[in-house]
Amino acid sequence: MLEYLELISEHIDTLMYGASITVMIAVTAILLGMALGLALCFGLLSRHRWIRRPCLAYQSLWRGTPILVQLLIVFYALPVIGLDVPAIVAATAALTMNTSAFQAEIYRGGMLTLGHGQFEAARILGIGVWPARIRILIPQMFRLVLPSLVNETISILKNTSLVSIIAVTELMRVSQQIVATNYRALEIYTATAVIYILMNTVLSMAGRYAERRFAATS
């Protein structure tokens, strides 16, 4: 046990560095995905077929294929069309587009639960379409979808581990590098698993706190 702790403490700085990159990628993807997902959600709810159909196709594509395949396509296809971006940008872009499709579905559910009455009332009071959406619909909808949103954040945090295969040095990649030098796969990978579990536990606790906090005001 002592030897195990010594081994981990020797590498804890590197692991923590990897974890910070993991958090950074996950947070960027979730926030950008939130904006894209909201836009997509209104596209899915649009009355116009030519807005709705492409949005549906986009969503079906990103929800229906493995995220690993999506990462590979974005990473290897971008240079083909002349965009030579660093691996970490390609990775964040792929995760963002993936989560935007899932978040759009979450928001769509929230909007449908909210009903049409609020929006109609706001319109009658002379509030514009976008101000009504941004100031009336979205804030209420976020309270409804908070639990699903926390789940999606956890799943994106877990999916960042896949980014390691396109050579982004986040937590998973860092632990692979450590194992490559000392061959202690079991010890290092279990430590990495513990770090992931800790991050996700903090996330779900924060989610539960936010749920209580926002439920109290209603």
Place this chain on the structure above:
Amino acid sequence: MDILTNLVNWELYLEYGPLLLSGLATTAYICALATVIGIGVGLAVALLSASPVPPVRWLCRGYIEIMRGTPILILLFILYYGGPEIGLRLPAETVGVLGLGIYVGGYFAEIFRSGFQSIPVGQIEAARIMGLSSGQIITRIKIPQMLVLIVPPSINQVIILIKESALLSIITVAELTKNTTQMVNETYAVVEPYIAVALLYWILIEGVAHIGRKIEQRIKV
């Protein structure tokens, strides 16, 4: 048509079609086995997490939290690269089936647990008073009623599992994604293999969703 023939080299599919299809078959059977393991483990854990013995409950809770809190990739790495350190030397495919199975078991346990909880305590008490054994209560009272509730999320879980199984390519299992990257590496073609792989996953997943809808219709009646 000219654009289609220029953009996509259809002859590649003649050569690599069998490789991709065998990958699809491997993906399908690995996922089927993993689903069976996952449902078995999930059912056991869901039943045990209602146990009157606290340590058993804690163990079940811990198992569910660990499976839901770690990426599947790290679990596969622990089994595949960490396993040999404690004398557990398994072929990649076995690691894949076992890893996916015990991983998805945590999710199935959570689905089954919510299913069991949906059954009113009064029914269980009534069944017990009428002399049904606890085994009979599970198979005759609990499971038939909770099927309606757990089939949609279970199908959803199988679809997620199929997509997660793409990760097995990293530990060298010759499944769909692995065979596709092999095609990319051998032909330097990017468009054809990835169009094919997206389509094949989509077909597999649509197939599972279709079976799911059929099952839903059956149990509703």
